[in-house]
Amino acid sequence: MFHRLRLRIAEHVDGPLLLIAGGLMLAGLATVYSATYDTNNRALGQLFNLLVGVCVMWGVAQLPPQKLMRFAVPLYLLGVVLLLCVFLFGVKVNGAKRWLSLGFTRIQPSEILKIAMPLMLAWYFHKYESALKFRHFVVAGLLLAVPFALIAKQPDLGTAILVGAAGFYVIFLAGLPWKVLLAMIVAGASAAPFVWTMLHDYQRKRILTLIDPTTDPLGSGYHIIQSTIAIGSGGALGKGWLGGTQTHLEFIPERHTDFIFAVFSEERGLLGNIVLLALYTLLIVRGTMIAANAPTLFSRLMASSIALSFFTYVFVNMGMVSGILPVVGVPLPFMSYGGTALVMLFLALGVLMSIQTHRMLVKK
Amino acid sequence: MRGSPLNIQDSELDRFRFRLAVAAFGVALCFVVLMGRFFFLQVVQHEYYTTRAEDNRISLAPIIPNRGVIVDRNGVVLARNYSAFTLEITPSKVADLDSTIEGLGQVIEVLPKDRRRFRKQLEESKSFESLPIRTRLSDEEVARFAANRYRFPGVEVKARLFRQYPQGAVASHALGYIGRITSRDLEVIERNDQSANYKGTDHMGKSGLEQNYEFELHGETGYEQVEIDSGGRAIRALSRTAPVSGNxxxxxxxxxxxxxxxxxxxxxxGALVAIDPSNGGILALVSTPTYDPNLFVDGIRTDDWDLLNNSPDKPMLNRALNGAYPPGSTFKPFMALAALELGKRSASQTISDPGFFNFGGHEFRDDKKGGHGLVDMYKSIVHSCDTYYYLLANDMGIDNIARFMGSLGFGSRTGIDIEGESEGVLPSPEWKKRRFKRHEQQKWYAGETISIGIGQGYNAYTPIQLAQAVATLANDGVMYRPHLVHYITDSRSGEKTYIEAQPLRDLKLKPQNVETIKRAMVGVNTEGTGARAFAGAGYSSAGKTGTAQVFSLKGEEYKEGKLKKDLRDHALFVAFAPADTPKIALAVLVENGGFGAQAAAPIARMVFDYYLLGKLPAGPAPEVEAAEEE
Structure with a gap:
């Protein structure tokens, strides 16, 4: 009886993925504790978030990919409509219109698109799998462009990048012609000055401070300067858990959310960074393995987009904290404190597990 | 030809896997870049960032030393420190100054004059300095603010040491005062290589002894190494170097x-300078009216400042050092001494005084109508005969006069230990050349020498120069630099550094000449112009009255009542006592006081009475009837 229950629970759980995510979660919990214990401890809250996330993951993993596909269109449409609502009646917080007030709570529709975007595109390519024409890529591009533009307009560059990248991975892996890709790169490069003029002042400032953070040491350069000091002073072995002076004297802003990597890096040093990056690499490798062995085009595209999205998160976040990318609001997966964003990550993990564990059933 | 459907699917799968491999390669590349960045920050530049982190973390907080205390010769405290709470605002940390001050006003009383003073200081300072909006908070006010503190970021209660002058307005011109450091003061600090020592100090001496002995009084700033957070709040102290109090x-x-x-x-x-002739130590340095230096300590309020600054009596002017007045007849004993020393007159040589001296058609009048008759040196001083000195000046010539008077310190700074002393004017042909630009004005006329002899004309000396000259005469020609500080006590070792040990110079006067002059000056106080004022004194004293013209009378007789008060003559008196072993020498000046014998000599009498006999006066010095005109 007990044995059967255990089998039932473990049936759609991918061991390696759970192990890797578990390692990241432990590291994340310890870091959140260090970052907040002397002011407003968030470790318990994060533990709760993680438990909710694991439940969501488990639940999603029970659904076979065919069922997941049915959510593609409604979820995508819901997301886009909500984004339009944000655009029209959104609540402005700190100069950005990202939230939709439901009276009792506020929601951030762009989070839905993180999963709805690849889901929609994977469904779309799967639908026309046998007869993919160039126009399908055009349509896919439009499906991607609309929510991307709405999110970027909010402005929320971080989420826009995550959503845009997730969609782009699907289009690329679905077989976007190389020539088109090359043409896009050329066009993008030549349009860069034009895009520059369209950016918000604060976004331009962030890019400029990236080139030389010292031009605005107390303004927008402050984040980058303080986080690079934290990382650099951490050295090879780090200052030890709870020992980071940059962290505990509050020099690192957003230290339990977007800049948690600075805290980790200051206290764990280069060695910690290597271990952490190795864990993320394993996560991505496991995801791509699942994608490579997935039976249908939908599950292949979905799994690979998710795996590569993990990469997007990690690279953009670590790049920003270590000062080689502009500051955009992208959390470090399974490490940064946060509710919604964490649940979306576990949801993605659940989809991966679903694809992996329902593989045999499909083949049968 | 196409293969079977299964093959098509396989080739699709291969294509997918190839693309996935391309993406994975991209991922690997980006991760390598990240690793490179980490290696660069944490290994290559580790030292640099460690220093940066330490700089972030550790702040040197200066500990301001106690300012040295100033006491008088008997140990009476003249300047000390006390600790009090102030409410201070750091303008750069406050978003809306007006509403913050408004809000503070509801918690703690903030008067309009407090606001005005704050505004004034705001204009003069940098925005990151914290400025007091209220000083001397009561314990209750401190508690009330503490309860409301969260409402006022950038506002703090600070315990500060304040300077206090317990004697109030007494001796303010000697002591001076301290005030907030301005950018000009910073240059002074920089020049004296004291910048590091003044970190955290926001007040320094602005005038008087407080200014002159600033670097003795200040002390050495201590430092506390504190760990701070990003908000600059001190978390804990790491090490401490105690400050050293000022001397x-x-x-x-x-x-x-x-x-x-x-x-x-x-x-x-007016002004009075009393000196101990045997060492130059100043016993009293008076300039009236005085002011209360306590007004300046936490920044003078604008209305107080206007009152001081716009008063016609100029209370901020140190008349003893910065007022230059013709010495009038107080110049005569020095002229007589010069004549003896240079062999131009003997003591017994007489002249006949018809009441005037005619030079080149111009009549120089004596105050006494009809003249003093036959006049020798003794009589010329005792009865202040002008004609004697008109003749003497003419015989001596301006160069001799200027040289001898210069040696007595007239026309040059005495070197008193207070800054900003005036030079006065020692008239000479050279001085005229320097003073005037136009050629015809530069020439010295022989007629100009005549009035120099009675201390008029271009003559203009500060009361301290006059006091120094009298003290030098009293001390038989051995001259000391007048000084206010007797000794400096090192706050660490308790070692005393005496300010004056060596005389400035010895004029090598012939004893019999000095004796002649002194005897005549004793005569002044016993049978001459000063006799009324010194009637019944229990000691022997020597003096000389003087009256300095403010308004040039052209041939008219001087009638006190007719002239406006500020055109009345200045009253002067120089004296020393006891006559044979002088312990105190002084010069008194009463602006527009009229005759010296009437207005100035009684003040000297009070000073001597207290200093020599310990007698306390009943009230201000009375004006005594002049025995005769000077």
Whole structure:
């Protein structure tokens, strides 16, 4: 009886993925504790978030990919409509219109698109799998462009990048012609000055401070300067858990959310960074393995987009904290404190597990 | 030809896997870049960032030393420190100053004058300095603010040391005051290589001894290494270097004598400098009216400042050092001494005084109509005969006069230990050349020498120069630099550094000449112009009255009542006592006081009475009837 229950629970759980995510979660919990214990401890809250996330993951993993596909269109449409609502009646917080007030709570529709975007595109390519024409890529591009533009307009560059990248991975892996890709790169490069003029002042400032953070040491350069000091002073072995002076004297802003990597890096040093990056690499490798062995085009595209999205998160976040990318609001997966964003990550993990564990059933 | 459907699917799968491999390669590339960045920050530049982190973390908080205390010759405290709470605003940390001050006003009383003073200081300072909006908070006010503190970011209660002058307005011109450091003061600090020592200090001496002995009084700033957070709040102290208190000053000044003297002036404007002739130590340095230096300590309020600054009596002017007045007849003993020393007259040589001296068609009049008759040196001083000195000046010539008077210190700074002393004017042909630009004005006319002889004309000396000259005469020609500080006590070792040990110079006067002059000056106080004022004194004293013209009378007789008060003559008196072994020498000036014998000599009498006999006066010095005109 007990044995059967255990089998039932473990049936759609991918061991390696759970192990890797578990390692990241432990590291994340310890870091959140260090970052907040002397002011407003968030470790318990994060533990709760993680438990909710694991439940969501488990639940999603029970659904076979065919069922997941049915959510593609409604979820995508819901997301886009909500984004339009944000655009029209959104609540402005700190100069950005990202939230939709439901009276009792506020929601951030762009989070839905993180999963709805690849889901929609994977469904779309799967639908026309046998007869993919160039126009399908055009349509896919439009499906991607609309929510991307709405999110970027909010402005929320971080989420826009995550959503845009997730969609782009699907289009690329679905077989976007190389020539088109090359043409896009050329066009993008030549349009860069034009895009520059369209950016918000604060976004331009962030890019400029990236080139030389010292031009605005107390303004927008402050984040980058303080986080690079934290990382650099951490050295090879780090200052030890709870020992980071940059962290505990509050020099690192957003230290339990977007800049948690600075805290980790200051206290764990280069060695910690290597271990952490190795864990993320394993996560991505496991995801791509699942994608490579997935039976249908939908599950292949979905799994690979998710795996590569993990990469997007990690690279953009670590790049920003270590000062080689502009500051955009992208959390470090399974490490940064946060509710919604964490649940979306576990949801993605659940989809991966679903694809992996329902593989045999499909083949049968 | 196409293969089977299964093959098509396989080739699709291969294509997918190839693309996935391309993406994975991209991922690997980006991760390598990240690793490179980490290696660069954490290994290559680790030292640099460690220093940066330490700089972030550790702040040196200066600990301001206690300012040295100033006491008079008897140990009476003239300047000390006390600790009090102030409410301070750091403008750069406050978003809306007006509403913050408004809000503070609801918690703690903030008067309009407090606001005005704050505005004034705001204009003069940098925005990151914290400025007081209220000083001397009561314990209750401190508690009330503490309860409301969260409402006022950038506002703090600070415990600060304040300077206090317990004697109030007494001796303010000697002590000076401290005030907030301005950008000009910063240059002074920079020049003296004291910048590091003044970190955290926001007040320094602005005038008087407080200014002159600033670097003795200040002390050495201590430092506390504190760990701070990003908001600059101190978390804990890491190490501490204690500050060293400033050195204490012990003055030669007798504050009781000073107070009595200031009171003796009543509401009259004037100056008095009393010196111990045997060493140059200043016993009293008076300039009236005085001001209360306590007003300046936490930034003078604008209305107080306007009152001081716009008063016609100019209370901020140190008349003893910065007022230059013709010495009038007080110049005569020095002229007589010059004549003896240079062999131009003997003591017994007489002249006949018809009441005037005619030079080149111009009549120089004596005050006494019809003249003094036959006049020798003794009589010329005792009865202040002008004609004697008109003749003498003419015989000596301007160059001799200027040289001898210069050696007595006239026309040059005495070197008193207070900054900003005036030079006065020692008239000579060279001086005229320097003073005037136009050629015809530069020429020295022989007629100009005549009035120099009676201390008029271009003559203009500060009361301290006059006092120094009298003290030098009293001390038989051995000259000391007048000084206020007797010794400096090192706050660490308790070692005393005496300010004056060596005489400035010895004029090598012939003893019999000095004796002649002194005898004549004793005569002044016993049978001459000063006799009324010194009637019944229990000691022998020597003096000389003087009256300095403010308004040039052209052939008219001087009638006091007819002239406006500020055109009345200045009253002067120089004296020393006891006559044979002088312990105190002084010069008194009463601005627009009229005759010296009438207005100035009684003040000198009070000073001597207290200093030599310990007699306390009943009130301001009375005006005595002049025995005869000077």
């Amino acid at each position: 204490n000053l012990t003055l030669t000044l007798d504050v009781k004598l000073q107070e009595i003297t200031e009171k003796a002036f009543g509401d009259r404007r």
